[in-house]
Amino acid sequence: MSFIIWLIVGGIIGWLASLIMKTDAQQGLLLNIVVGIVGSFLGGWLIAPLLGTGTVNSGDFSIMGLVASLIGAIILLAIVNLFRRGRVR
Numbered sequence: 001m002s003f004i005i006w007l008i009v010g011g012i013i014g015w016l017a018s019l020i021m022k023t024d025a026q027q028g029l030l031l032n033i034v035v036g037i038v039g040s041f042l043g044g045w046l047i048a049p050l051l052g053t054g055t056v057n058s059g060d061f062s063i064m065g066l067v068a069s070l071i072g073a074i075i076l077l078a079i080v081n082l083f084r085r086g087r088v089r
Helices: 002-020 029-046 063-085
Strands: none
Touching: 002 029, 002 063, 029 063
């Protein structure tokens, strides 16, 4: 059951990050899920210690955990845009 919640929350976080970074038209559902999950790991590694929280992937299902995951997904999309286009949107 936690795997299904992981996919749903990862998809929502990836979708929100792609809306913020204006890359939603280029991505599908599967890529949004991947961006959300990988971005959540990135947020847990970089952002969560600064905020003093965990991420959704580490079992911390709180507002600050969701924010850390979202920031990680945005950072991931910024890095992908930097390599794909040579600039961050």
